[in-house]
Each structure stands twice: as structure tokens, then as C-alpha cells.
Amino acid sequence: AQSVTQLGSHVSVSEGALVLLRCNYSSSVPPYLFWYVQYPNQGLQLLLKYTSAATLVKGINGFEAEFKKSETSFHLTKPSAHMSDAAEYFCAVSDRGGATNKLIFGTGTLLAVQP
Amino acid sequence: GAGVSQTPSNKVTEKGKYVELRCDPISGHTALYWYRQSLGQGPEFLIYFQGTGAADDSGLPNDRFFAVRPEGSVSTLKIQRTERGDSAVYLCASSPTGVPSYEQYFGPGTRLTVT
Numbered sequence: 001a002q003s004v005t006q007l008g009s010h011v012s013v014s015e016g017a018l019v020l021l022r023c024n025y026s027s028s029v030p031p032y033l034f035w036y037v038q039y040p041n042q043g044l045q046l047l048l049k050y051t052s053a054a055t056l057v058k059g060i061n062g063f064e065a066e067f068k069k070s071e072t073s074f075h076l077t078k079p080s081a082h083m084s085d086a087a088e089y090f091c092a093v094s095d096r097g098g099a100t101n102k103l104i105f106g107t108g109t110l111l112a113v114q115p
Numbered sequence: 116g117a118g119v120s121q122t123p124s125n126k127v128t129e130k131g132k133y134v135e136l137r138c139d140p141i142s143g144h145t146a147l148y149w150y151r152q153s154l155g156q157g158p159e160f161l162i163y164f165q166g167t168g169a170a171d172d173s174g175l176p177n178d179r180f181f182a183v184r185p186e187g188s189v190s191t192l193k194i195q196r197t198e199r200g201d202s203a204v205y206l207c208a209s210s211p212t213g214v215p216s217y218e219q220y221f222g223p224g225t226r227l228t229v230t
């Protein structure tokens with residue numbers, strides 16, 4: 001069965017600093033991987049997804065993630081943090097091994113951006 | 116265009132009462148998902164509809180939970196004899212198809228509080 005682990009429930013960076021949010025997955029089949037962002041009192045919004053094409057995936061708002069099969073990782077990065085990036089970020093894997101395409105989420109990482 | 120909408124946005128109910136939560140997916144989306152997000156956790160899958168039928172209800176925690184999608188668009192999640200442990204944000208998502216690489220579009224959620 002698929003699973004996702006997000007290391008670090010809280011991450012704090014300074015404005016302009018590198019953002020690195022970690023995600024490791026476990027999957028018995030080639031995974032589809034997603035990063036979603038959740039702003040307060042809003043629904044989840046897709047940042048980017050990996051669907052077995054290019055391993056370096058670029059998303060919205062300057063975020064990108066690299067699929068590394070050898071490390072079973074899909075870490076999210078952004079070169080320079082903005083105040084508007086403060087939100088909760090969820091990594092998810094699509095359950096392709098089952099009968100549905102439900103998403104299996106990690107526990108989330110709350111990103112704080114300090115001025 | 117209109118996104119996924121959910122009503123009500125907030126629901127407070129007493130223990131033991133019955134509640135209904137509504138989801139209006141994006142027009143034309145055949146796949147519809149319900150998730151539950153408890154405080155400090157990532158969303159957890161409840162049920163998946165493809166058209167009118169529940170293709171996977173393996174995430175429903177017990178028989179107090181039931182969901183319908185009679186015409187293949189709007190869905191209602193029904194909870195009988197609510198318990199305090201049911202308090203959470205209930206998220207609905209829709210997707211153009213059930214293909215796993217497709218994005219799921221999330222609504223803003225219904226915050227359910229059982230007192």
C-alpha cells in the first residue's frame with residue numbers, strides 16, 4: 001500500500017531564503033505524486049504533480065519538485081521565499097494500486113515566512 | 116469558471132444528531148471524492164464516486180456514514196448519530212475522470228463541530 005511521510009511539521013524560513021519541504025513515499029507501483037497547498041480557510045490547491053514524465057517538475061508560484069526514485073523522495077523547493085508562501089503544504093501519492101485513484105496525503109508541513 | 120462548492124461552510128450540531136453535507140462539483144466532472152481532515156492531519160479518503168455509483172467506499176469509518184450522488188453531479192455526505200470524534204473538516208474534490216494522473220479540484224470544505 002502507498003504511503004507518504006513529510007518530515008517536519010513546521011518549517012520557518014526568512015523572506016528570500018530557500019524553501020525545502022521534504023516528502024518521502026512508499027509505493028509498490030510507479031507512483032503519481034502531488035504537492036498541494038492550503039491557505040487558511042481555503043481548499044487545497046495543486047502546486048505540481050509528477051506523472052512519470054520529466055523527473056524535475058515545475059509548478060505554480062515558482063515551486064518545483066524532483067522525483068528521485070533511488071531515494072523515494074519528492075521534495076518541494078523554491079529558491080526564494082515570499083511572505084505569501086506562508087501556508088500548509090501537503091504531499092500526496094495517488095493510490096494506483098487500488099480500485100480508485102484516491103489520494104493518500106502526508107500529515108502536512110506548515111511553512112512560516114519571517115520578514 | 117465555478118470551482119467545487121460545499122455547503123454549509125460551518126455546521127455545529129449536538130451529539131446524536133443527523134447531518135448532511137453537500138458538494139457541488141465542477142460541471143462535467145465525473146469523478147467525485149470525499150475526504151476528512153482532522154486537526155493537524157492531512158486529508159483522509161472517505162469515498163469515491165464515478166458517475167452515480169460509489170466505486171470505493173472503503174474509507175467510510177463505520178455505517179453511520181453514507182454518501183449519495185443520485186444524478187452524477189451533486190453529492191451529499193450523510194452522518195447519523197453524530198459523535199464528538201466526527202468533528203473535522205470534510206472536503207470534497209472532483210476530477211474530469213478517474214484517471215490517476217488527473218488533478219483533483221478541492222472545495223473549501225465544511226467544518227463540522229459536534230458538541
